[in-house]
Amino acid sequence: MSGVPLRSADIRERNAKIILGFVQSRKYISQSELVGITGLRAPTVFRIFTELEKQGLIRPVGTTRPEEVIPVSNGTEEKKGRKPQYYEVVPEAFYSIGIDFWSRSATLAVSDFSGTVRYVDEVLFPEQIDSDALVTSLHSLIESALAKSQIDLSRLLGFGIGAPGRIDLESGRILSYPRITKLNNFPLVAKLQEFYSVPVYLHNNASLAALAELKYGAAQGAKSLFTFLVRSGVGGAYIEGSQPFTVLGKTALEVGHLSFNCEGPHCTCGGQGCLEAYIAEDAILPFIQKAYPIQDLSELDTLLDSPHGPLIRSALDEPLHIFELAVRNIHTLFSPERYLIISRFAGYARLLQEELQNRLQDLIMKADSPVSIVSDVYDSRRIGRGATDLVIEQFLKG
Numbered sequence: 001m002s003g004v005p006l007r008s009a010d011i012r013e014r015n016a017k018i019i020l021g022f023v024q025s026r027k028y029i030s031q032s033e034l035v036g037i038t039g040l041r042a043p044t045v046f047r048i049f050t051e052l053e054k055q056g057l058i059r060p061v062g063t064t065r066p067e068e069v070i071p072v073s074n075g076t077e078e079k080k081g082r083k084p085q086y087y088e089v090v091p092e093a094f095y096s097i098g099i100d101f102w103s104r105s106a107t108l109a110v111s112d113f114s115g116t117v118r119y120v121d122e123v124l125f126p127e128q129i130d131s132d133a134l135v136t137s138l139h140s141l142i143e144s145a146l147a148k149s150q151i152d153l154s155r156l157l158g159f160g161i162g163a164p165g166r167i168d169l170e171s172g173r174i175l176s177y178p179r180i181t182k183l184n185n186f187p188l189v190a191k192l193q194e195f196y197s198v199p200v201y202l203h204n205n206a207s208l209a210a211l212a213e214l215k216y217g218a219a220q221g222a223k224s225l226f227t228f229l230v231r232s233g234v235g236g237a238y239i240e241g242s243q244p245f246t247v248l249g250k251t252a253l254e255v256g257h258l259s260f261n262c263e264g265p266h267c268t269c270g271g272q273g274c275l276e277a278y279i280a281e282d283a284i285l286p287f288i289q290k291a292y293p294i295q296d297l298s299e300l301d302t303l304l305d306s307p308h309g310p311l312i313r314s315a316l317d318e319p320l321h322i323f324e325l326a327v328r329n330i331h332t333l334f335s336p337e338r339y340l341i342i343s344r345f346a347g348y349a350r351l352l353q354e355e356l357q358n359r360l361q362d363l364i365m366k367a368d369s370p371v372s373i374v375s376d377v378y379d380s381r382r383i384g385r386g387a388t389d390l391v392i393e394q395f396l397k398g
Contacts, residue, residue: 015040019048020089021396023058024113028086049087057093057113061086089113094395095151098387099138100162100205100380103129103179103232108141109384110149113392117381119149131182135191142196157395158198160387162205163188164235170249172202178268179232201390204251205383206235207244212386213340214239218376222338226330228255230343230352231378233268234276238334245334255330256280260322275326278319279352281344291315300347313355323352324359331363331371341375349375 018038023029031049035042052058091112098109103125110119123141125134146153165177172189189200210227213219219227222239229235236255238245245253256276257269264273265283277283281297288294291311292303303309313320327339339356343349353375357364363371 015044016048016052017396019045020052020057023052023087024089024115024392024396028061028088030084030086032084053087056090058087059090061088091116092155094155094157094392095149096157096160096388096391096395097142097145098160098162098208098384098389098391099141100208100383100387101134101138102164102205103177106138106141107380107384108145109381109388110145110151111385111388115385115389115392117385117388118151119145120381120384121145121148122380129180131180131186134180134183135188138192139195156198158391159192159196159200160208160390161188161192161200161202162208162383162387163202164205164233166254167202167204167251168249169203169246169251172200174202175250178270199391199394201394203244203387203390204235204237205229206253207237207239207251208386208390209235209342209378209383210237210239210340211242211244211389212379212382213342213376214242215389216382216385217379218374219338219340222336222372224334224336225338225340226334226336227340227342228352229378230279230341230348231281233280236330238330238336240336255326258326258329260325264322273322275322278322281348284316284319284348287316287319288312297343297345297348300345300351302347304347304351313351316351316355320352320355320359324356327356327360328363335369337369337371339371339373341373342378343375344378346377349377 019034022034022037031045035045049058091114094113096111098111100107105122105124107122108120109117111117121141121144123137125137163174165183166175168175172187174183174186174188177183189202192200206227206229209229210225213227214222214225219225224240227237234256236253238253257267257271257274259271259273260275261273265277266272267274267277285294285297291314292308294303303312341349341352343352353373356373360371360373
């Protein structure tokens with residue numbers, strides 16, 4: 001602690017942010033509920049609600065929540081006691097922009113204060129792109145979004161950026177990502193703030209994908225989660241209690257560069273036998289092509305259920321064995337209750353999920369701490385919303 005006492009104005013602002021955070025995160029909530037949740041006195045909560053409503057940040061909702069309507073025998077509905085007044089945030093009060101990028105493309109989403117995605121766009125990158133071209137592309141993508149979505153810039157809370165590679169969260173730098181040249185130790189946040197005066201928050205895109213899936217997707221309800229984001233590389237994120245695992249303010253789980261065979265295929269990191277050299281999109285294709293002349297992973301969705309399916313799975317024994325070893329090593333370190341595999345291709349995500357389930361029966365059937373394995377298709381709107389959630393979360397902390 002600094003030893004400096006909080007001023008009454010600081011306390012009022014903190015309490016208002018706490019109240020606003022609960023209203024923002026829940027569809028409908030009443031003053032009386034927040035008195036019970038926060039422990040604040042009823043007059044304090046009433047005053048904060050009045051101020052927030054005057055500021056145009058929250059508004060009363062006239063809809064009764066479904067759980068408060070109960071059917072009776074004659075088919076009519078009966079209200080439980082006196083109906084409380086519920087509130088929600090005003091969606092147009094604030095906006096945030098989320099961006100997820102990797103070596104081949106960038107996706108942008110604009111969300112309002114309620115979390116509804118209002119606008120989505122994507123830009124494809126050339127095969128070779130450097131850090132300067134990346135910043136130019138992101139700037140153009142943002143300018144296009146601002147023009148087309150027509151949001152009030154004074155209500156823009158900031159940008160949430162999901163970046164590949166290892167990230168220094170505190171300095172806003174990408175520490176390493178070999179698939180885009182000159183991106184090592186690159187100050188992406190500072191570069192974007194040359195154009196915009198709003199906050200920019202940088203995080204690893206696998207972590208943002210995991211948080212989005214935990215909140216909105218296939219991982220809902222998991223208390224601990226390890227996510228593999230499989231694209232041109234393999235990203236990883238461990239989430240426990242809604243908090244991504246970091247070390248000294250830096251993302252640390254570069255699972256794609258865990259090496260399992262020092263004489264294996266070469267990796268972009270300069271090593272050999274890394275996980276992504278076996279199961280990343282470009283890496284897995286040659287293995288599949290030994291069994292079937294596939295041109296694109298999108299074909300897997302139908303091929304897996306065709307007579308060629310067993311032959312394809314057999315041809316993938318080596319990379320799938322490496323993936324199994326990776327998961328077993330990760331489980332030794334973290335022991336998450338759920339593993340999530342995200343791919344741009346539904347068939348490939350399903351293949352990795354099913355094969356892990358077959359190979360990890362000892363973990364899945366463990367009596368005291370069973371493991372579940374799920375998969376999902378990369379959803380740009382969902383990941384974009386996860387990135388905008390990062391902005392809202394930081395705003396409400398402030």
